[in-house]
Amino acid sequence: MQLSLPPEIAQIVQDQIDSGKYGSAIEVIVAGVRLLEQQDIYQERLQELQQEALLGWQASQQGAVVEGAAAIEQIRAKLRSRYATES
16 A cells, blocks of 8 residues: 655644654554554543533433442442352
């Protein structure tokens, strides 16, 4: 595959090579593609977290929340119960 890069992008690639961070244009482009993949993963996770935050906010608006210490105790009780049934 051959690529024709716009001059400003070609200059960025060349600057990266000149800086010594990368040995070739292919290395720069591969690094860029990997960053895009990571960005997609982070974007998906951000959307999941935003949805979870919205659910939490809605629950708080309906009064369906538990005070922090009580929540921790509920979690510990569930863990103790789980470990007791696994033994």
